Amino acid sequence: MKAKKGQVSVMMGNAVTATVAALCRPEVIACYPITPQSEVAETISSIVADGKLDADIVEVEGENSAMNVCRGASLAGARTFTATSSYGLVYMYDTILETAGFRAPVVMANVNRETPGIHAVSSGQQDLISTRDSGWIQIIVENNQEIADQLIMCYRLAEDYDIQLPVMMNYDGYYLSYLNEEVEIPVQEDVDAFLAPLKKQPKRPVIVPGAATGAGTHGMEMGYVEARYKHWSAMDRAKKKVDEIDKEFGDYFGRSYGGQIEEYKMDDAEIAIVASGSAAGTAKDVIDDKRAAGIKVGLVKLRLFRPFPEERLIQALKGKKAISVIDRSICFGWKYGPMCTELKALASSIGNVPILSYIDGLANLDITIPHIGRVVDETAAAAEGKAYQDITWIPLEE
Amino acid sequence: MVIKHKWIFKTEAPWSDANEKMLALDTGGWRTERPVLDKSLCNYCGLCALYCPPQCMRDKGDHYEVDLKWCKGCGICAHECPRKALTMKPEGDFANES
Numbered sequence: 001m002k003a004k005k006g007q008v009s010v011m012m013g014n015a016v017t018a019t020v021a022a023l024c025r026p027e028v029i030a031c032y033p034i035t036p037q038s039e040v041a042e043t044i045s046s047i048v049a050d051g052k053l054d055a056d057i058v059e060v061e062g063e064n065s066a067m068n069v070c071r072g073a074s075l076a077g078a079r080t081f082t083a084t085s086s087y088g089l090v091y092m093y094d095t096i097l098e099t100a101g102f103r104a105p106v107v108m109a110n111v112n113r114e115t116p117g118i119h120a121v122s123s124g125q126q127d128l129i130s131t132r133d134s135g136w137i138q139i140i141v142e143n144n145q146e147i148a149d150q151l152i153m154c155y156r157l158a159e160d161y162d163i164q165l166p167v168m169m170n171y172d173g174y175y176l177s178y179l180n181e182e183v184e185i186p187v188q189e190d191v192d193a194f195l196a197p198l199k200k201q202p203k204r205p206v207i208v209p210g211a212a213t214g215a216g217t218h219g220m221e222m223g224y225v226e227a228r229y230k231h232w233s234a235m236d237r238a239k240k241k242v243d244e245i246d247k248e249f250g251d252y253f254g255r256s257y258g259g260q261i262e263e264y265k266m267d268d269a270e271i272a273i274v275a276s277g278s279a280a281g282t283a284k285d286v287i288d289d290k291r292a293a294g295i296k297v298g299l300v301k302l303r304l305f306r307p308f309p310e311e312r313l314i315q316a317l318k319g320k321k322a323i324s325v326i327d328r329s330i331c332f333g334w335k336y337g338p339m340c341t342e343l344k345a346l347a348s349s350i351g352n353v354p355i356l357s358y359i360d361g362l363a364n365l366d367i368t369i370p371h372i373g374r375v376v377d378e379t380a381a382a383a384e385g386k387a388y389q390d391i392t393w394i395p396l397e398e
Numbered sequence: 399m400v401i402k403h404k405w406i407f408k409t410e411a412p413w414s415d416a417n418e419k420m421l422a423l424d425t426g427g428w429r430t431e432r433p434v435l436d437k438s439l440c441n442y443c444g445l446c447a448l449y450c451p452p453q454c455m456r457d458k459g460d461h462y463e464v465d466l467k468w469c470k471g472c473g474i475c476a477h478e479c480p481r482k483a484l485t486m487k488p489e490g491d492f493a494n495e496s
Contacts, residue, residue, distance in 0.1 A: 215413050
């Protein structure tokens with residue numbers, strides 16, 4: 001470990017996001033406030049106003065403009081930052097597609113909230129799921145320390161010359177956004193040092209005033225096919241890169257998260273729970289209790305959702321006797337939750353075992369210890385060959 | 399997968415260099431009408447060039463001339479011309495021109 005001890009304090013998730021984003025020295029920030037993200041926009045604005053960060057803040061009239069500003073600035077070579085949630089994320093939908101297609105390495109914090117449809121000012125991952133195929137790298141974190149650390153890693157990932165893709169870091173709104181937790185904020189020199197390798201890489205093309213260049217707009221026929229193939233290939237490369245950056249971060253700062261997935265007590269586990277976000281923290285406590293009661297259960301925390309960590313998941317889950325997936329969103333048109341549906345695509349590699357889908361934690365309903373306890377018990381029963389429900393909406397059975 | 403395609407973009411992201419080969423559509427092929435100038439009415443105000451969406455009005459010193467390689471025939475120049483110096487004429491009228 002090379003890093004100096006950082007300032008340890010009790011901080012709200014949104015304050016951590018703004019504080020650490022500033023340490024990454026973005027040059028252009030365009031951030032429209034929306035519940036439950038507003039403190040991110042407010043805090044980073046005051047950091048700049050106080051003269052602690054030399055950045056241009058573009059005051060925009062909405063999220064669509066915010067993402068357009070970030071894409072433009074990114075194509076001109078700037079490091080950019082924005083944050084949003086729910087309605088804001090879908091209001092910038094066309095421009096997040098362009099940002100990805102143009103390969104602009106924008107970093108965005110998305111504070112998860114239920115999406116339009118049913119007006120729910122409450123937590124849920126439906127906004128993340130709604131942008132699944134946007135071509136962004138999507139990462140989900142569990143707690144406030146992970147917000148701090150992953151945000152730094154997001155810049156290393158997005159701006160890596162081999163990747164050149166926008167990265168969306170997701171954390172649970174209302175839970176982490178407003179949760180006060182002990183967090184160690186890395187010191188500026190260490191963040192600078194960790195991001196320094198980017199400066200040694202070849203320079204990506206940027207817009208130069210007066211120069212005759214075209215960015216992202218020329219994708220007819222084979223140009224389109226080629227751009228899509230390169231984007232698709234970069235997404236595939238990103239999987240390994242996430243693991244490498246996480247390892248390097250661990251060596252430098254003494255904290256690491258497993259990269260694409262975090263495996264908790266999986267080595268000797270006979271059954272596995274797959275969860276993400278803050279619910280994964282609760283699940284670890286449940287797993288400790290169930291292990292004390294003699295059930296060999298482990299947790300796979302899904303950190304990388306796009307690209308989907310196919311190889312790591314197969315490696316972690318192969319040979320397990322039953323698997324349950326807890327989704328905090330739903331998949332219209334499929335019977336199972338979105339993450340469960342994706343996992344089922346790997347069934348032929350994992351093995352012919354029961355895969356149970358659970359929907360829980362919609363609209364600020366807690367994914368509780370008893371809920372996850374029930375999931376573990378039912379997964380253990382399925383592993384023994386007993387009958388099981390392949391899809392369960394936990395709140396409806398309470 | 400064996401890729402037979404020859405790469406169009408030299409860069410990872412879809413960037414093109416217009417000094418060599420700009421990847422652009424030949425928008426002139428879309429045209430069904432073209433603007434025709436009556437030079438006696440034109441006072442070289444430049445509004446046609448300002449409003450032209452593909453920016454294909456060329457400055458000739460005392461008037462503007464349309465570049466038919468790019469003109470889509472949208473008619474905005476003729477619509478905006480305050481002196482009605484530009485008139486949209488059907489492409490059929492020019493069918494016999496080389």
